[in-house]
Amino acid sequence: MSLLPIPSDEEADEQQKVLFDYSTQMLGRVANAVRVASHTPKLAQSIFGFIVSSLREEITGNLPVRTKCLTILKTSTLNGCAY
Numbered sequence: 001m002s003l004l005p006i007p008s009d010e011e012a013d014e015q016q017k018v019l020f021d022y023s024t025q026m027l028g029r030v031a032n033a034v035r036v037a038s039h040t041p042k043l044a045q046s047i048f049g050f051i052v053s054s055l056r057e058e059i060t061g062n063l064p065v066r067t068k069c070l071t072i073l074k075t076s077t078l079n080g081c082a083y
Contacts, residue, residue, distance in 0.1 A: 006035045015041050019048065026052050 007016055009030075016038040023030040031051060037044040054068070 004036050004039055006032055007038060012038070019044050023048060 009017075009020060012020055016035075019034065019038050019041070020030045023034050034044060034048055034051065037047045
């Protein structure tokens with residue numbers, strides 16, 4: 001159970017909605033890390049920038065997105081995190 005609530009699209013305030021819209025445009029979804037970080041907009045901007053730059057294949061040019069997502073899933077599983 002998280003200490004901070006994870007805001008849904010319906011519960012989001014105006015700043016959170018803007019962040020959620022950009023996340024959906026860039027990643028196709030809103031990651032829970034972005035939702036939780038949206039409680040503090042400056043933190044959310046930093047996390048969102050990192051997520052976009054690390055996951056988008058056309059930005060990094062290193063690994064396909066599928067490989068990156070599988071790596072995230074495996075790391076989460078090994079650490080006992082529900083992903």
